Amino acid sequence: MLDISELSRQSGIAASKIRYYEQVGLVRSIGRKGLRRVFGSDVLPRLSLIALGQVAGFSLGEIRDMLGPGKELSIDRERLAAQADVLDRRIRELSALRDGLRHAADCSAPSHLECPSFQRLMRIALARQAGRGKGEKRPPQAGAV
Structure with a gap:
């Protein structure tokens, strides 16, 4: 378990951005430790995928739709190929x-x-x-x- 400040430190993503990601459904906290949100360590790879998606030109909504709400990541390969075509152009x-x-x-x-x-x-x-x-x-x- 990582509190939001530790998650921010390890990921390099500002805590405010992590809170926003939670608000729009990209990540999910598993509870609180005092006033701080707590996340599972499985959120680190998810944050990396979010960053990769943004660099590749996907919107946060598109990334959320591709990653889905659960812990199991299921990335749409056709959407990746289509975005690669956009990048080629x-x-x-x-x-x-x-x-x-x-x-x-x-x-x-x-x-x-x-x-x-x-x-x-x-x-x-x-x-x-x-x-x-x-x-x-x-x-x-x-x-x-």
Whole structure:
């Protein structure tokens, strides 16, 4: 058994986040020790899976649905494969963006606005922004671009 402060220390996750995870049904305490929540040691792998799911771009609701409420973890392999496909598309997009930015940095055109490749990048960026405004789900991002 781990009280919430020990769980926080071992997992590196703030106690407030662990309380929030409990509130939204991702983890479950097994009782209290004084005023502190107490968790079973089986919650550590679950916190790791939650962290992995978030890094992979799943929402907390999607993670909760995949992990289920019990101690037995049953991860939907089809959802994992579908998310891997989303990440593959995002990698291709980011690679193309990187290549376009490198080209624009080295472009011999007098102005970036005269560079056909840079104009193409701007059109793609505008189309992506317009698509997001129409309910398109934003792809996961590991960091700012």
